[in-house]
Amino acid sequence: MALIVQKYGGTSVGSPDRIKNVARRVAKFKAQGHDLVIVVSAMSGETNRLIALAKEIQAQPDPRELDVIVSTGEQVTIGLLAMALKEQGVDAVSYTGAQVKILTDSAHTKARIQHIDDANMRADLTAGKVVIVAGFQGVDAQGNITTLGRGGSDTSGVALAAALKADECQIYTDVDGVYTTDPRVVPEARKLKTITFEEMLELASLGSKILQIRSVEFAGKYNVKLRVLSSFQEEGEGTLITFEEDSTVEKPVISGIAFNRDEARINVIGVPDKPGIAYQILGPVADANIDVDMIIQNVGQDGTTDFSFTVPKGEYPRALKVLEEVKKHVGAREVSGDDKICKVSIVGVGMRSHVGVASTMFRTLAEEGINIQMISTSEIKISVVVDEKYLELAVRVLHKAFGLEQAV
Numbered sequence: 093m094a095l096i097v098q099k100y101g102g103t104s105v106g107s108p109d110r111i112k113n114v115a116r117r118v119a120k121f122k123a124q125g126h127d128l129v130i131v132v133s134a135m136s137g138e139t140n141r142l143i144a145l146a147k148e149i150q151a152q153p154d155p156r157e158l159d160v161i162v163s164t165g166e167q168v169t170i171g172l173l174a175m176a177l178k179e180q181g182v183d184a185v186s187y188t189g190a191q192v193k194i195l196t197d198s199a200h201t202k203a204r205i206q207h208i209d210d211a212n213m214r215a216d217l218t219a220g221k222v223v224i225v226a227g228f229q230g231v232d233a234q235g236n237i238t239t240l241g242r243g244g245s246d247t248s249g250v251a252l253a254a255a256l257k258a259d260e261c262q263i264y265t266d267v268d269g270v271y272t273t274d275p276r277v278v279p280e281a282r283k284l285k286t287i288t289f290e291e292m293l294e295l296a297s298l299g300s301k302i303l304q305i306r307s308v309e310f311a312g313k314y315n316v317k318l319r320v321l322s323s324f325q326e327e328g329e330g331t332l333i334t335f336e337e338d339s340t341v342e343k344p345v346i347s348g349i350a351f352n353r354d355e356a357r358i359n360v361i362g363v364p365d366k367p368g369i370a371y372q373i374l375g376p377v378a379d380a381n382i383d384v385d386m387i388i389q390n391v392g393q394d395g396t397t398d399f400s401f402t403v404p405k406g407e408y409p410r411a412l413k414v415l416e417e418v419k420k421h422v423g424a425r426e427v428s429g430d431d432k433i434c435k436v437s438i439v440g441v442g443m444r445s446h447v448g449v450a451s452t453m454f455r456t457l458a459e460e461g462i463n464i465q466m467i468s469t470s471e472i473k474i475s476v477v478v479d480e481k482y483l484e485l486a487v488r489v490l491h492k493a494f495g496l497e498q499a500v
């Protein structure tokens with residue numbers, strides 16, 4: 093008998109029938125004698141619908157009120173799942189984030205979990221109940237409802253598993269594990285039996301939406317046993333996120349490919365090449381609370397240089413406005429940009445011990461006539477920015493070039 097936290101995503105609870113299906117699955121685990129805490133997302137499409145609704149009233153929704161609105165999606169699902177379990181003769185009780193007391197900071201729409209009160213949940217588990225918790229939401233010290241950012245139910249699941257010292261956290265979704273890349277883009281993508289925590293962290297941070305980055309961070313920090321599985325298959329071991337590399341099998345050089353459509357590029361051209369210039373350009377961007385990702389500064393010529401960086405697509409218009417001011421201030425020649433770009437990244441711990449990975453990547457893209465606009469590397473990843481119309485093509489040819497479809 094074990095204590096298991098299971099998280100079911102939006103598609104898995106997308107209709108009354110699917111919620112009944114989740115209840116059947118939960119009832120099966122319960123019948124095996126396990127203690128269960130179930131975290132659910134809003135029904136698929138619901139969070140998008142609520143955000144669109146809010147924007148009909150206020151183009152830039154007030155963050156506190158937006159959290160009040162979007163958190164309702166998950167509240168509906170917990171009630172429906174509790175009812176479905178009762179219908180199947182299983183005692184269950186639902187809690188919102190605030191009812192559990194998932195305490196977060198006050199950063200509305202991207203709050204961070206600070207503490208989880210496990211008293212109510214433990215009492216219910218001892219009484220033999222299945223505990224159902226709304227994902228994606230918490231409450232701050234002043235009692236305001238907060239949410240954890242898109243995909244945040246993954247983080248709720250892992251954080252609850254950490255707080256309860258659960259034996260395992262199972263993320264049930266609409267694919268049967270973590271693949272070498274998004275199987276919707278590359279049908280030949282291969283399911284991985286295991287992936288190292290470090291690689292999963294990179295893939296998540298580079299845009300793979302299979303797990304929210306913070307859920308992986310939590311798993312790492314608290315040593316949570318984390319597994320991704322399908323809610324639509326009865327059997328299957330999914331993908332286990334491991335903390336140690338398995339030295340008995342030879343690992344491929346590249347483990348996976350991630351991509352992110354949600355970036356835009358900004359160029360500040362002809363800025364004086366002198367100390368402090370990066371700060372003068374990026375300081376105001378940071379002050380406007382806009383995240384900056386890739387940054388490139390060219391080697392200066394004739395006393396001036398060019399500066400490029402990427403920001404989230406949604407922040408592109410605001411970032412351009414900030415930069416128009418900066419342009420006057422620093423005396424730049426031109427500010428331009430492009431929001432029709434994407435970032436494609438290859439990830440693998442094997443890169444540490446292999447040379448030629450970057451050149452294979454660049455040659456593969458060149459052979460398809462795909463122009464690389466920006467490059468950034470770290471020990472276990474290489475990212476490139478390319479025109480967004482080449483996203484699928486780039487991911488497909490790289491997948492093939494690194495032999496990711498072949499079993500290892």
Ligand code: ADP
Nearest residue numbers: 101102103265266270271273274276300301302
């Ligand atoms: P949920 O609603 O269950 O949280 P998400 O839509 O957030 O599900 O995440 C699952 C989706 O992630 C899959 O349907 C798939 O399209 C996408 N995905 C992206 N990268 C990968 C990957 N490397 N392996 C598996 N799925 C991936």
Ligand code: ASP
Nearest residue numbers: 133139228242243244245
């Ligand atoms: N419902 C939220 C979203 O769509 C949280 C989640 O599903 O993880 O982003």
Ligand code: MG
Nearest residue numbers: 101243301302
């Ligand atoms: Mg998700």
